[in-house]
Amino acid sequence: MNGVGVIFWREMRGYFTSPYAYLIAAAFLLLAGFFFVSNLWLSVEQTPADPAAIPEFLSFGMIFFAPLLTMRMLAEETREGTMELLLTAPVSDSAIIIGKFLSAWGFYTILLGITASYQIILVNIGAFPDLGKAVAAYIGIWLYGGACLSVGLVYSALTDSQIVAGFLSMATLFLLYLGDNIGLIVADVELARLLRTLTLQGHFSTSFAVGIFRAEDVVFFAGLITAMLFIAIRIVESRRWR
Amino acid sequence: MIEVKELTKRYGNKTAVDRISFSAGAGEILGILGPNGAGKTSTMRMLTGFMPPTDGSATLDGFDIVADSMEVRRRVGYMPERVPLYPDMTVEEYVRFWAKLRGVRRPQKSIEAVLDRVQLLDRRRSLVRSLSKGLKQRLGLAQTLVHNPKVIILDEPTIGIDPQQVIEVRAAVRDLAHNHTVLFSTHILSEAEQVCDRVIILNQGRIVAEGTPAELRQKLYPGDSVFVQIGGVGHAKPEKTLRGINGVKQVQKLAGGYALEAVAGRDIRADVVKRIQQAGWTLLELRPVAVTLEDIFLKIVSREDAEEQAE
Ligand SMILES: Nc1ncnc2c1ncn2[C@@H]1O[C@H](COP(=O)(O)OP(=O)(O)O)[C@@H](O)[C@H]1O
Ligand SMILES: [Mg+2]
Numbered sequence: 001m002n003g004v005g006v007i008f009w010r011e012m013r014g015y016f017t018s019p020y021a022y023l024i025a026a027a028f029l030l031l032a033g034f035f036f037v038s039n040l041w042l043s044v045e046q047t048p049a050d051p052a053a054i055p056e057f058l059s060f061g062m063i064f065f066a067p068l069l070t071m072r073m074l075a076e077e078t079r080e081g082t083m084e085l086l087l088t089a090p091v092s093d094s095a096i097i098i099g100k101f102l103s104a105w106g107f108y109t110i111l112l113g114i115t116a117s118y119q120i121i122l123v124n125i126g127a128f129p130d131l132g133k134a135v136a137a138y139i140g141i142w143l144y145g146g147a148c149l150s151v152g153l154v155y156s157a158l159t160d161s162q163i164v165a166g167f168l169s170m171a172t173l174f175l176l177y178l179g180d181n182i183g184l185i186v187a188d189v190e191l192a193r194l195l196r197t198l199t200l201q202g203h204f205s206t207s208f209a210v211g212i213f214r215a216e217d218v219v220f221f222a223g224l225i226t227a228m229l230f231i232a233i234r235i236v237e238s239r240r241w242r
Numbered sequence: 243m244i245e246v247k248e249l250t251k252r253y254g255n256k257t258a259v260d261r262i263s264f265s266a267g268a269g270e271i272l273g274i275l276g277p278n279g280a281g282k283t284s285t286m287r288m289l290t291g292f293m294p295p296t297d298g299s300a301t302l303d304g305f306d307i308v309a310d311s312m313e314v315r316r317r318v319g320y321m322p323e324r325v326p327l328y329p330d331m332t333v334e335e336y337v338r339f340w341a342k343l344r345g346v347r348r349p350q351k352s353i354e355a356v357l358d359r360v361q362l363l364d365r366r367r368s369l370v371r372s373l374s375k376g377l378k379q380r381l382g383l384a385q386t387l388v389h390n391p392k393v394i395i396l397d398e399p400t401i402g403i404d405p406q407q408v409i410e411v412r413a414a415v416r417d418l419a420h421n422h423t424v425l426f427s428t429h430i431l432s433e434a435e436q437v438c439d440r441v442i443i444l445n446q447g448r449i450v451a452e453g454t455p456a457e458l459r460q461k462l463y464p465g466d467s468v469f470v471q472i473g474g475v476g477h478a479k480p481e482k483t484l485r486g487i488n489g490v491k492q493v494q495k496l497a498g499g500y501a502l503e504a505v506a507g508r509d510i511r512a513d514v515v516k517r518i519q520q521a522g523w524t525l526l527e528l529r530p531v532a533v534t535l536e537d538i539f540l541k542i543v544s545r546e547d548a549e550e551q552a553e
Contacts, residue, residue: 006342018330081326085385088290089343090315240293 003091007099008106011073015107024068025111031061032115040122049122051134052209054115055141059204062141062148063173069107070152071166073100074236078160083239093236097153097229104149112142133211140208143221144200148173150228157235176200243268243393243423244289248298251284251447258284260447261298266440268392271419273438274427281447282427283323286395289425290320303392316344319391319422323398325382329371333362336370337384344389352388360384360414376407383414394418395425400433412437443542450542468511471499471527472518480523487517501531 015021032054039053050056058065077083086096116138151172155165179199186192196202203217244266251259259281266272274282288295289302291311299306305313328336334353341349357363360380365373373381379399386394396415400408415437418424428434434441435455443451443458451458472480484493484500489510492503504510511528518525 002345003343006339010339013335014330080328081322081324082328083326084287084292084322085320085326085340086343088292088315088318088320089340090312090345091343 001092001095001098003089003095004099004102007091007096008103011100011103012106015103021069021107024065028061028065028111029114032057033118036115036118051119051122051130052137052211054118055137056205056209058112058141059144059201059209060177062145063170063177065108066145066148066173067152067155067166067169069104070149071156071162071169073104073153074156074232075160075162075165087236087240094229094233097157097233097236101150101153101225101229101232104153105146108145108149109142112138112145130211136208136211136213139213140204140217143218143225144204144208147200147221147224147228150225150232151176154228154232154235157232173200243270244272244300244302244425246285246289246298246300249285249288249295249300250297251281251288251293252296258447259288259295262442262444262447262449263298264442264449264452266423266425268423269419269421270440271415271424271426271438273434273441274425274444275429275431275434275441276427276444277429279446280429280444282429282444283397284447285444286320286397286425286427289314290318290395291315316389317392319386319389319394321382321386321394321396321399323401325378327370327378327381329369331370332367333357333370333373333381334366336381337388340385341388346389349388352390356384356388359387376403376410379403379407379411380414383411387418390421392422393425394422397427398429399426400428400430445542466509467501467503467531468514469496469499469501469527469529469531470514470518470525473524473526475523478521480521483517483521484514487513489513499527 035053035057039050043049074083077086087093119134152165152169155169155172156162158168159165176198177200180192180196180201182192182195184192186195197220203220206212207214207217244264246262246264248261248263249259250257250261262281262285264272274285276282287293289300289307291307291314294308299308301307302314303317305317307314328339331339334357337353337357338349341353346352354363357366360383362377362380362384365377370378370381383396383399386396399415400411403411412433415424415426419439426434426437428437438455440454441452441458442449451461453461470484480500481493481495484490484502487502487510489504489508490502491505494501494503502510502514514528515525
């Protein structure tokens, strides 16, 4: 699509030239390293080491990291007035949203890729990770993170304040993360199960994270991303009618 | 190049632009003149494809602004009222981004040419945030020109910059007319007079007058006015005497003298001199008064208000 690449590269450049993005990346890698090491300590007595330690941490961590990576993407364009120029450039509204989303997802992919390299340490110390589990967990958290980023993008489209966008997306992601806990207090088992299938955890903690690759989980995350991008595009379009 | 027919924009039940029609030929600088809230920005936003009209239609270079929006956008350079910038980019990156987004192939040459044109070539590696207000304005203009658009739409480009830069921007706009059609909005009447080939006067969403600055002056102020300063009047009141001169339509007391408006096509100067001498006064100064668009505008608006009250 016309313009997706141009938008993608501008945002990517933005990440790599902004001290703020480096700060987020540093926190991300530091915390992932911390969870990796503490898991490694555990594995001294309790072998083998768990290759899903980092993805499992990220399933919680992305509640905070995804909003930080996306909150300014559209809010800032609205505030600076550049949105008016973007919307009069010969590119579609979807190209703008998709370009920005892919850029956020791409940056996250790079960070995730760096954490994957930690696993090499396991090989070096002779603690061969369960490869199948590692691959499933990483693919899972990659999709999971994409879904979180798409939620962040929706709120960034909704307001011209990055703080508000960031706060609202954290709240939403928190709800999507903890939603299955509501299942613990409802008496109806069927209802609890349904609630769980609507949450992020329900499609990660008992499948990808333990090395199980299920089509329904892929569909859930892909569907969530598609729906969120669709909503973000609609929000941007509606700006023209205001 | 620009054809606008019955274009209308309503926000809720507020009509911001009310069935306006106008056109602009290739190479023409068309001014949209009007006070704040007249509907200038709304009109421009419809023509640039930012928002669809509520009613009516318009074409740019033969392309419909709604049906062929992408074609229209490719042919338009737009500078919104508040210059939109990315503070964290360098000057060159900023211009390159817009060039690429608008599909310029091998943009380097155009980027350098346009930066040279707005005299920012030596600042190409500076961060946008570090530029002064006037330089930011020029960068905004560079973005408008980089894809060599046929139509350039500038929304009040001289707002909020210092007088020297205002002069530069006006000169730059005049310069554009060689290769582009320019739509230029302003609420400063003398600016429209200086910059534009033709002017549309917009008030409350409607076109209240249209023509070259000279035509508008002709139409609304057919008579020439003269300014006279008189000495030796003592306690006499000269207004009545002056009004009695053949061909004088109206007399207005100004600081230091009187403005006499003549009836259409009449040269009253000789009669004025004669009458003042007859009265035994001394003529200290007599000069023609050029009517400005300010006067025209006041006249139109007050006439409109009077009509409204009559309704
Ligand atoms: N997005 C909007 N929503 C509601 N009313 C608007 C909007 N934009 C402009 N208006 C109103 O439309 C009228 C024309 O505004 P505008 O086109 O900005 O005029 P100008 O640029 O000549 O100052 C004003 O009364 C303004 O308040
Ligand atoms: Mg305006």
